[in-house]
Amino acid sequence: MRSTHQVIATLFGVLAAATAWAAPADGDWTMPSRDYAATRYSPLTEITAQNARSLHPVWTFSTGVLGGHEGQPLVVGSTMYVVTPWPNVLYAFDLAREGYPLKWKYRPNVSGTAIGVACCDSVNRGAFYVDGKLIYNLLDGHTVAVDAASGRELWNTAIADVGSGETVTMAPLIVGDKVIVGASGGEFGIYGWVKALDLATGKIVWTARNIGPDVDMQVHADTFKPAYDHGADLGASSWGGDGWRTGGAPVWGFMSYDPQLDLFYYGTGNASPYNPEQRVGDDKWTASVMARRPADGTLVWAYQFTPHDNWDYDATGAMVLADLTVGGKTVKALVHFDKNGFAYTLDRATGRLLSAAPFTPVNWAHSVDLATGRPVLDPAKQTGLSHGNVKNICPSLEGGVSPSSPPAYSPRTHLFYSSTNNMCMDYAAARASHLKGTPFVGVNAPYSAGPGDYLGSFMAWDAVSGKKIWENKEPFPNWSGALVTAGDVAFYGTLDGWFKSVDAKTGKVLSKFKVGSGVVGNPMTYRGPDGRQYVAVYAGFGGDWALIAGDARSDDPADVRGPADPVKSIARHTSLGGIIWIFAL
Amino acid sequence: MSAPIHECRVASLVPCVVAAVLLAACAREAAAPAKESAAVPPGVAYESHITAGGLTPPGGTLHNPHAGDAGVAKNGAQLFTTMNCDGCHGADAAGWVGPNLGDGRWHYGGSDAEVFSSIYYGRPKGMPAFGGALGAEGVWTLVTYLRSLTPPPDVPTESWQN
Numbered sequence: 001m002r003s004t005h006q007v008i009a010t011l012f013g014v015l016a017a018a019t020a021w022a023a024p025a026d027g028d029w030t031m032p033s034r035d036y037a038a039t040r041y042s043p044l045t046e047i048t049a050q051n052a053r054s055l056h057p058v059w060t061f062s063t064g065v066l067g068g069h070e071g072q073p074l075v076v077g078s079t080m081y082v083v084t085p086w087p088n089v090l091y092a093f094d095l096a097r098e099g100y101p102l103k104w105k106y107r108p109n110v111s112g113t114a115i116g117v118a119c120c121d122s123v124n125r126g127a128f129y130v131d132g133k134l135i136y137n138l139l140d141g142h143t144v145a146v147d148a149a150s151g152r153e154l155w156n157t158a159i160a161d162v163g164s165g166e167t168v169t170m171a172p173l174i175v176g177d178k179v180i181v182g183a184s185g186g187e188f189g190i191y192g193w194v195k196a197l198d199l200a201t202g203k204i205v206w207t208a209r210n211i212g213p214d215v216d217m218q219v220h221a222d223t224f225k226p227a228y229d230h231g232a233d234l235g236a237s238s239w240g241g242d243g244w245r246t247g248g249a250p251v252w253g254f255m256s257y258d259p260q261l262d263l264f265y266y267g268t269g270n271a272s273p274y275n276p277e278q279r280v281g282d283d284k285w286t287a288s289v290m291a292r293r294p295a296d297g298t299l300v301w302a303y304q305f306t307p308h309d310n311w312d313y314d315a316t317g318a319m320v321l322a323d324l325t326v327g328g329k330t331v332k333a334l335v336h337f338d339k340n341g342f343a344y345t346l347d348r349a350t351g352r353l354l355s356a357a358p359f360t361p362v363n364w365a366h367s368v369d370l371a372t373g374r375p376v377l378d379p380a381k382q383t384g385l386s387h388g389n390v391k392n393i394c395p396s397l398e399g400g401v402s403p404s405s406p407p408a409y410s411p412r413t414h415l416f417y418s419s420t421n422n423m424c425m426d427y428a429a430a431r432a433s434h435l436k437g438t439p440f441v442g443v444n445a446p447y448s449a450g451p452g453d454y455l456g457s458f459m460a461w462d463a464v465s466g467k468k469i470w471e472n473k474e475p476f477p478n479w480s481g482a483l484v485t486a487g488d489v490a491f492y493g494t495l496d497g498w499f500k501s502v503d504a505k506t507g508k509v510l511s512k513f514k515v516g517s518g519v520v521g522n523p524m525t526y527r528g529p530d531g532r533q534y535v536a537v538y539a540g541f542g543g544d545w546a547l548i549a550g551d552a553r554s555d556d557p558a559d560v561r562g563p564a565d566p567v568k569s570i571a572r573h574t575s576l577g578g579i580i581w582i583f584a585l
Numbered sequence: 586m587s588a589p590i591h592e593c594r595v596a597s598l599v600p601c602v603v604a605a606v607l608l609a610a611c612a613r614e615a616a617a618p619a620k621e622s623a624a625v626p627p628g629v630a631y632e633s634h635i636t637a638g639g640l641t642p643p644g645g646t647l648h649n650p651h652a653g654d655a656g657v658a659k660n661g662a663q664l665f666t667t668m669n670c671d672g673c674h675g676a677d678a679a680g681w682v683g684p685n686l687g688d689g690r691w692h693y694g695g696s697d698a699e700v701f702s703s704i705y706y707g708r709p710k711g712m713p714a715f716g717g718a719l720g721a722e723g724v725w726t727l728v729t730y731l732r733s734l735t736p737p738p739d740v741p742t743e744s745w746q747n
Contacts (some may be wrong), residue, residue: 112710116673119682435669439669547682559684
């Protein structure tokens with residue numbers, strides 16, 4: 001007979017498991033994209049299109065860190081949790097006290113070497129809260145679990161090898177007792193992967209490559225059913241050689257999960273090197289969406305947005321799960337805004353393409369063939385060493401939208417909200433040699449402004465019709481994530497440092513405030529201990545812009561650069577520096 | 586008392602691996618005469634170092650066997666690409682995730698010997714040590730290229746007023 005203690009322990013175990021699966025309380029924001037469907041939609045209604053004009057800042061805090069502040073805070077009950085870029089400090093603010101003083105801060109020992117191995121600034125895309133723990137990744141290839149009450153480190157697991165070009169910037173996904181993580185390194189010729197760690201101990205439970213032979217990819221002939229491709233070892237045979245061994249396919253975006261289908265979804269990054277003539281074939285499964293089982297990593301289906309990636313079109317942007325009405329029928333859809341400039345709607349059970357339409361100026365492909373799932377290419381925009389300097393390809397390799405800038409979906413307006421970029425590029429490929437620990441790129445690709453008198457925008461998108469409903473053009477590429485609420489207000493920040501609230505139905509700007517540095521993070525909203533609705537966002541220019549707009553930096557007297565095309569005036573409006581902002585009515 | 590100065594040269598025409606061995610020998614030679622401490626390193630001081638008491642510690646010096654050689658500089662420009670230096674420092678070393686190497690401003694000193702040390706041994710924040718892969722001869726070739734870049738006039742002001 002079991003003892004009472006055993007019964008209670010079992011009950012607690014069941015309760016803990018139930019908590020891990022439940023939707024967050026309506027005033028909380030416990031996971032990076034707020035829910036498993038990655039909608040960044042909040043049911044809070046205090047802030048509306050009618051009253052948002054009186055939004056104003058009520059609190060700020062300097063993180064003390066200069067790297068690009070991507071990601072978003074979490075709020076659980078009366079505590080706000082914030083992860084900074086390298087050195088990946090974790091702050092816990094007490095929202096129940098005046099001035100929101102810290103409960104604790106956690107300062108892991110993160111190697112500075114990782115800064116230069118990370119392709120594009122020392123960013124971090126945030127933590128995931130579950131069962132009293134905060135789980136997040138460190139730039140130097142570790143995953144940590146921290147006790148939410150005390151700030152004490154519970155475990156710290158090495159998951160990636162900086163010496164091989166792997167760094168970690170993504171926010172983990174936690175499903176049940178599995179912590180799912182992946183590595184950046186598409187510019188270093190990594191052999192891209194996802195891994196699952198045990199939530200209780202941090203031990204690595206399974207590893208699945210994104211490219212390579214089936215045995216490495218957790219592909220099994222009887223369960224792998226991609227909609228358009230057939231055959232064994234596609235992740236190796238589609239490379240025309242063994243280029244998959246250094247083929248990239250990093251993981252650095254936001255993941256989603258469908259509990260009914262028991263599939264988690266994520267996008268893979270670019271193929272390495274950027275010179276496509278060094279890897280003949282489709283190079284599966286780079287630039288793809290992957291649907292896997294959390295329990296053992298089994299790949300159930302995959303779909304490649306950009307076969308034989310010629311343009312560094314990572315598909316690491318969020319896969320948003322929404323049930324859409326198409327032709328009178330409800331479809332379990334997956335919607336994705338790709339770097340390649342097309343917005344895709346797929347059946348998330350099968351991976352079959354339902355629609356694809358450009359959301360920003362695109363010229364590398366004319367369209368996407370729904371019968372084959374393949375893009376209809378413009379041969380004049382194919383790149384490679386033998387093509388010389390290919391001029392005016394749109395979008396640029398910064399993407400029609402950055403995967404760092406996740407969209408939002410409102411079940412009230414049935415619209416998706418996303419930042420966009422309007423830039424093009426020239427692409428001169430060069431032969432790249434693989435030398436472990438150094439970049440594996442092989443291109444010179446200067447950017448230019450796209451057509452029209454704007455460089456970016458924030459837009460509302462109808463994924464059923466494949467049409468833009470409204471668009472707010474911005475003078476600079478737009479790099480923030482989106483937030484939408486049940487008050488029918490959408491929120492975004494701009495690269496030149498404005499934080500805006502807009503009417504979700506029309507795009508009309510309701511409020512704006514200059515937040516001290518360019519916004520590359522993602523707004524979120526929560527209900528405070530006082531019952532009021534708040535909106536929080538990071539300011540903190542950086543990410544790719546720390547590289548491109550070197551003149552916006554002020555911290556390094558030994559590295560002085562002039563203004564860069566096509567953002568010659570951005571340094572007039574912003575410099576670096578992380579600030580957390582909280583707004584309220 | 587002045588610090589002992591030990592100079593040695595790495596021959597310019599020997600293969601990289603041999604050059605690396607020679608460099609190591611050179612380092613030992615530089616260190617050896619400091620009898621009071623067998624462990625004195627052959628490190629190269631860079632210009633912004635300060636010295637306690639104004640006393641410079643003993644150490645080795647290095648001389649670029651190709652200083653000013655335009656042909657070697659041209660080879661170095663090629664090597665800058667084939668060794669993937671441009672992947673971090675950008676085309677023409679104009680800066681990307683790694684710093685601009687053509688602006689005449691340096692984190693660890695801009696003399697031939699200082700630049701040699703940065704490439705040969707690497708630096709914090711992600712600069713790999715290339716000495717093992719390139720040897721001394723390869724590193725001197727890169728140094729000769731970088732030193733051949735003519736920095737633009739150093740204008741510390743950026744203005745948007747006109």
